[in-house]
Amino acid sequence: MPVTHVTNQFAAPECGGDVLVVNDLRFSYPDGHSALNGVSLKLCEGDKVALVGPNGAGKSTLMLHLNGILNGQGDVEIAGMRLSRENLPVIRALVGLVFQNPDDQLFSPTVFEDVAFGPLHMGLPEAEVRSRVDAALEAVRMSAYRDRLSHHLSVGEKKRIAIATVLSMQPSLLVLDEPSAGLDPRARRTLINLLRDLPITMLVSTHDMKLVQELFPRTVVMDEGRVVADGLTSEILEDEPLLNAHGLEKP
Numbered sequence: 001m002p003v004t005h006v007t008n009q010f011a012a013p014e015c016g017g018d019v020l021v022v023n024d025l026r027f028s029y030p031d032g033h034s035a036l037n038g039v040s041l042k043l044c045e046g047d048k049v050a051l052v053g054p055n056g057a058g059k060s061t062l063m064l065h066l067n068g069i070l071n072g073q074g075d076v077e078i079a080g081m082r083l084s085r086e087n088l089p090v091i092r093a094l095v096g097l098v099f100q101n102p103d104d105q106l107f108s109p110t111v112f113e114d115v116a117f118g119p120l121h122m123g124l125p126e127a128e129v130r131s132r133v134d135a136a137l138e139a140v141r142m143s144a145y146r147d148r149l150s151h152h153l154s155v156g157e158k159k160r161i162a163i164a165t166v167l168s169m170q171p172s173l174l175v176l177d178e179p180s181a182g183l184d185p186r187a188r189r190t191l192i193n194l195l196r197d198l199p200i201t202m203l204v205s206t207h208d209m210k211l212v213q214e215l216f217p218r219t220v221v222m223d224e225g226r227v228v229a230d231g232l233t234s235e236i237l238e239d240e241p242l243l244n245a246h247g248l249e250k251p
Contacts, residue, residue, distance in 0.1 A: 019043050019079055019173050019201040020066065027061060027072030035061040036072055037225035043173070043201055050212040050233065051205040053222035054247035059205040062222070063175050066203075067095035079172045093122065096166030100178040102158035106150040111142070111161055114150050118169045136164040140194055156187025160194065167200075176204045180211050209251040213237055221246055 020043040027036040035058045043049055051059050064070040066078070068088045076083040078094045099105055108114040115136050119129040137143045140160040145153070150161060159179060166174065179195070180188050192215055195202065206212060212219055212233060219236045221229040223246045229236055236242065243250055 018077070019045050019047070020203070021075070021077040022062070022065075023075040025062070025065060025072055025074035025076065027065065027070060035225050036065075036074075039074075039222070039225070039227055041220060041227060041230070043203060045201055046199075047218060048195075048202045048216050049204070050216035050219045051203055051222065052207070052209070052212060052219060052248060053228075057222040057246075058225040059222050060177060061225075063097065063177060063203070063205060066173070066175055067092045067097055069097075093118075093169050094172045096163075096169060096171035096174045098159075098162050098166055098174070098176045098179065100181055102155070102162040103151075105162040105165055106158060109149060110146070111137070111148050111150055111153075111164075112146040114161060115146075115164045115168050118165060122169070132168040132170065133164075136167040139167055139198060140164045141190075154187065155182050156184070156190060159183070159187075159191060163194070167198075172201065174198070174200050174202045176202070176206075178206055178208075179204060180206065180208045209237070209249060213251045221248070223247070 020041065022039055022041040025036050025039040028034045039058070039062055053059055061070060065072055065076055068083055068091055078091050081087055081091065083091050106114050108117060112133060115133045116129050119132045133146070134143070137146055140163050142157065142160050142164060145157065145161070150158065153161065179191060183191060192211060196215055204216065216233050219231065219233040220227055221236065221242070228246060229242055237250055240250060
């Protein structure tokens with residue numbers, strides 16, 4: 001797929017199963033700042049996509065629309081289901097949003113309780129909750145930490161537990177905001193290997209261009225509330241005029 005420079009047109013790959021479809025999404029904050037100006041985006045099942053751009057490009061605003069935390073004009077569909085007030089609880093189970101700061105997501109005394117929180121509030125039986133917690137902790141390689149105190153963990157360990165808290169909901173889409181921020185080299189490498197191995201559709205907002213280069217086959221560039229490029233990571237990272245125009249550096 002060649003690099004596609006886009007403004008308001010709907011540039012999206014063809015695929016058999018759409019996990020995410022965003023069409024002409026627009027949003028302004030109460031102070032009048034226009035944060036999204038007609039964003040269109042599609043993710044196919046199994047896609048791992050980097051979302052890059054300068055600060056203020058609209059990346060975080062877009063991500064907060066994907067599970068209804070913010071509500072703008074336009075259409076958002078998750079796994080074929082249109083996001084609306086009526087199906088918001090279902091959508092929020094399908095979209096696993098992992099914030100940059102894991103302390104925003106970890107608030108229970110123990111790791112087990114943090115990871116079990118979502119399934120418990122879905123009303124699942126105890127055996128199913130325990131099964132989901134075990135599977136989620138195994139997926140992030142933190143099974144030995146189930147009885148640990150969450151607030152005593154390192155930043156890298158907390159980030160992995162935060163990912164487990166959304167994996168226990170068995171989402172269709174994993175959305176991460178700056179997952180490598182604040183990590184030392186060892187924790188960063190562990191995270192990269194973890195994200196590579198997770199068999200889930202993924203949209204990751206990041207300024208870590210080396211992470212983008214290593215992990216994501218496809219990159220979407222946002223600036224001034226618009227998708228300005230969408231294509232193969234290898235081609236976007238070689239397009240220095242594009243990178244320079246949108247405040248990005250070649251890794």
